[in-house]
Amino acid sequence: MxxxxxxxxxxxxxxxxxxxxxxxxxxxxxxxxxxxxxxxxxxxxxxxxxxxxxxxxxxxxxxxxxxxxxxxxxxxxxxxxxxxNANGEILTYDFEPSIYVKDFSFCNDTVESGELIYKRAFSRKDEKVCVRIEYKDVLGFHQSSILWYKPNGEFFDQSSGIVWSDDERMDNITEWHYIQISDEMPTGKWKVKFFIDGLYILEDYFVITPSVYGIESGILKTNV
Structure with a gap:
């Protein structure tokens, strides 16, 4: 066929x-x-x-x-x-897979419990840039992917994960993506693109500053 x-x-x-x-x-x-x-x-x-x-x-x-x-x-x-199958028929799910994004935000660390500090500006003092994603109504297996782009628009890296629930729809599933901050990384406005199952969901940005001062103190959060 x-x-x-x-x-x-x-x-x-x-x-x-x-x-x-x-x-x-x-x-x-x-x-x-x-x-x-x-x-x-x-x-x-x-x-x-x-x-x-x-x-x-x-x-x-x-x-x-x-x-x-x-x-x-x-x-x-x-x-x-x-x-x-042998009759040339394509098999499909016997249920309707689903996944919804409840929250998408930047942090400087992966925190499973306690207070989260949301931030969009990072410095060399920070070890990594983290993205925290919270899902709801999850059923089936899903690919989550973040594409990271340098300030000049050049592709930097892809981080991917599998979000799943195989028995029933689940809420409050949290996933983390991150990149390590190194001295070689250019400062400026970085861009991320978020995909679920290969489908584009949103674009956002964060800033790597040349020092630990200035806009690093600003706290911003993405609304989904």
Whole structure:
């Protein structure tokens, strides 16, 4: 059967489809840029399971929000998944996955209990920049990803996690993403982009200052 894959990350210069068939193994397929997405079309076989992920500019790995379902692996990765039975039918969930973002904020440390200090400006004195995300109504397996960009717009890093509940909808799930602050990191206004299941959610910023004074004392919080 023909299956069309579509990645809507239009800022990319190139996108590859990394796809792993249980029968034929792994392949990397270049995707073609269209008007509003990168696309490719493949022949998929019955009685096979395909795991796949979009590899963007060799650095960014995002799953497909439109996939029939998602599948975590034992080594902590998560993939989009297409399972086809012997009759050529694509299998789907027997429930409706869900996830909602309740809170998204910057801190300088991961604090599981006690008072949180929200801040958007950091200095060399801080060891790391942390993002605290709180979720509600979580059911199923979901990929969370933050893309970190330098002040000049250059991609710096991707941090990813798996947010899940496999039995019932859960609230008050907290997740942390962070980067370490080093002397080599440029000062200025950094940007982050937040994705869930490969779907763009929001963009925000923080500042790394050249000293421990000035705007570092400002406390700001993102409203979701």
């Amino acid at each position: 023909k299956y069309r894959f579509e990645c809507t990350f239009l800022e990319a210069e190139r996108v590859y489809l990394e796809i792993i068939s249980e029968k034929t193994g792994k392949k990397y397929i270049p995707m073609t840029r269209g008007d509003d997405s990168f696309v490719c079309e493949l022949d998929l076989n019955p009685s096979d399971i395909y795991r796949y992920i979009f590899v963007i500019d060799d650095n960014i790995r995002l799953i497909d929000w439109a996939a029939p379902f998602t599948l975590p692996t034992e080594d902590g990765q998560i993939f989009s998944c297409i399972a086809i």
